[in-house]
Amino acid sequence: MTTTSPTTTAPDLAPAPLPTAPGKGRGRFKMGAGQQLRGGPFTYVALVVVGLGSIFPLYWTLVAASHDQQRVLDTPPPLLPGGRLWSNLQAAWDQAHLGKAIVNSVIVAGCITVATLFFCTLAGYAFAKMRFRGRGVLMTAVIATLTIPPQLSVVPLFMMMSDIGWGGKLESVIFPTLVGAFGVFFMRQYLIEALPYELIEAAKVDGASNFRIVWSVVLPVARPAMMVLGMLTFVQAWNDFFWPFLALNQENPTIQVALGQLSASYTPDQSIVMAGALISTLPLLLVFVIFGKQIVGGIMAGAVKG
Amino acid sequence: MATTTPARGAYTPPPGGTGAASNGRGTWRSRLWRFDDKASPYAYIAPFFLIFGAFGLYPLLYTGWIALHRVEMTSLDQSQWVGWDNFAKILQDSEFWTAVTNTFVIGVISTVPQLLVALGLAHLLNYKLRASTFWRTVILTPYATSVATAALVFALVFRADGGILNWVLHFFGAGNTDWGNGEWTSKIAISVIIIWRWTGYNALIYLAAMQAVPTDLYEAASIDGASRWQQFRKVTIPSLRPTILFTIVISTIGSMQLFGEPLLLQGGTLGSIGGSEHQYETLSIYLFNYGWKLGHLGPAAAVAWAMLVLLLLIALINWIVGRFMRKSAA
Numbered sequence: 001m002t003t004t005s006p007t008t009t010a011p012d013l014a015p016a017p018l019p020t021a022p023g024k025g026r027g028r029f030k031m032g033a034g035q036q037l038r039g040g041p042f043t044y045v046a047l048v049v050v051g052l053g054s055i056f057p058l059y060w061t062l063v064a065a066s067h068d069q070q071r072v073l074d075t076p077p078p079l080l081p082g083g084r085l086w087s088n089l090q091a092a093w094d095q096a097h098l099g100k101a102i103v104n105s106v107i108v109a110g111c112i113t114v115a116t117l118f119f120c121t122l123a124g125y126a127f128a129k130m131r132f133r134g135r136g137v138l139m140t141a142v143i144a145t146l147t148i149p150p151q152l153s154v155v156p157l158f159m160m161m162s163d164i165g166w167g168g169k170l171e172s173v174i175f176p177t178l179v180g181a182f183g184v185f186f187m188r189q190y191l192i193e194a195l196p197y198e199l200i201e202a203a204k205v206d207g208a209s210n211f212r213i214v215w216s217v218v219l220p221v222a223r224p225a226m227m228v229l230g231m232l233t234f235v236q237a238w239n240d241f242f243w244p245f246l247a248l249n250q251e252n253p254t255i256q257v258a259l260g261q262l263s264a265s266y267t268p269d270q271s272i273v274m275a276g277a278l279i280s281t282l283p284l285l286l287v288f289v290i291f292g293k294q295i296v297g298g299i300m301a302g303a304v305k306g
Numbered sequence: 307m308a309t310t311t312p313a314r315g316a317y318t319p320p321p322g323g324t325g326a327a328s329n330g331r332g333t334w335r336s337r338l339w340r341f342d343d344k345a346s347p348y349a350y351i352a353p354f355f356l357i358f359g360a361f362g363l364y365p366l367l368y369t370g371w372i373a374l375h376r377v378e379m380t381s382l383d384q385s386q387w388v389g390w391d392n393f394a395k396i397l398q399d400s401e402f403w404t405a406v407t408n409t410f411v412i413g414v415i416s417t418v419p420q421l422l423v424a425l426g427l428a429h430l431l432n433y434k435l436r437a438s439t440f441w442r443t444v445i446l447t448p449y450a451t452s453v454a455t456a457a458l459v460f461a462l463v464f465r466a467d468g469g470i471l472n473w474v475l476h477f478f479g480a481g482n483t484d485w486g487n488g489e490w491t492s493k494i495a496i497s498v499i500i501i502w503r504w505t506g507y508n509a510l511i512y513l514a515a516m517q518a519v520p521t522d523l524y525e526a527a528s529i530d531g532a533s534r535w536q537q538f539r540k541v542t543i544p545s546l547r548p549t550i551l552f553t554i555v556i557s558t559i560g561s562m563q564l565f566g567e568p569l570l571l572q573g574g575t576l577g578s579i580g581g582s583e584h585q586y587e588t589l590s591i592y593l594f595n596y597g598w599k600l601g602h603l604g605p606a607a608a609v610a611w612a613m614l615v616l617l618l619l620i621a622l623i624n625w626i627v628g629r630f631m632r633k634s635a636a
Contacts, residue, residue: 043435060462152365157365181358210346242566245565256453288443295443296442296510300510300513
């Protein structure tokens, strides 16, 4: 199994989008691709416009973070980066406990990602390849949980957390998100296609227990999809705002909560706020630049449902 | 699946056989084997249901209980039965209805343009392109940006004095717009943040669905003399209908959750009441304000249940519209 080279994993993901027609999946996918016509100049112009629109706010975060507030709010506004980036970053770092916030975010997003990968792969495998009573109903139940917004349960969740002594602690934002319906669905779709029954049978004939099969047959096969799910989960956990904002406080925030509080102070210095925004976004942008192809593939693979 | 049976059967000894000692061991092993086979799938899916039960379903029901009680942030362990008072309180509050309207309006003016643009964008991305992965990644970068960062940047862009948007618009002869304080302009500003963050993501979902449309449909259409636009309307759109419905559902649920954008558009105390005139106060902001700023968790829980009712209503409308569309299509 090639674990380190992400480019080799991309083709493996191709068959996943068509879960309902296991045999035909690959063929249909190719047919669709064959339909493509060449894009004309208008296509490129439109894409450049949309692309600039997508990038500009991020670029402007950098610009605003590298001037002092007065210059940022001047007319005409600055369009090129200035020279105060470092001092603004330092000010943001000192004002909002960003150092602690970043460490907290790494812990939270890291724990959630590892747990999600493990639990979702197990559940996805069970739903994809194992036979058991109530499988269909339970899978529907998993999907149905996607439609319940977190808003509906935050009030008692807050009370429960303070009751068990997790109020304001990282546990309160980690545990509710340890495993998600999207991940279960995503892994199931992938394993339906990627894991042949013959492999499982062979392991069974060799006398392997079910967990042994998971460990030495399922996990290696699932690895490319796990990588993509891991990145998607990390992005989501890193960016999560609503529940962390309610559950955590100023002394022990994640990076997003710290950012929200930085801007909620009475007279926030805009360029320092932007410096904080930059700090919170850079790690993810880096992930995107390196693994953009895999993330795009993952979203497209998870998208099409039967 | 049938092929597993012989393998498993091989371990099942005949029930009343001779040689009890070795057979007993066989039964034990076989039982263990069967148990492993029967229990494993449940064990694998159990974590999901345990976590969801503890932190999703149980709190959801508990919300209903709190909604009928008086619970204050300052004394979380005390509760007092008040019946339907909390519901009466929020239903008589004009701010609640403002929040309902705002959530609905912002939901519509952010979802409709977003999905239309995403559809067009997916169509463009479906052409054979140079550097296609590059374009896909670029339009997805807003998805990597957190709601906090996006809201804070756009807060600067939409600023009344010194905002970059007003500066751009003055070239077209527009006067200074006070985006955040206007009834409609503030809603538009919030919608722009949402549209910016989610259009690329939805475009990729549509693109994936477009690539799954079989070619023969297009071939048949072009033999019948259908133009490209007609092909898009008569072949692509109908094939994408389930996906479009899916994205509408997801966006509807998403608009019910709008929180970071309105909270941070103007920031400070204005954010937690959704603007000086509550002009962009959403239901989530209203819930947050009642429960976390004012400290009354009972009414906040009642708001949560009101949201659940609204979601069910929307689901019902969605279902009826979907049925109607299918009927008229057939």
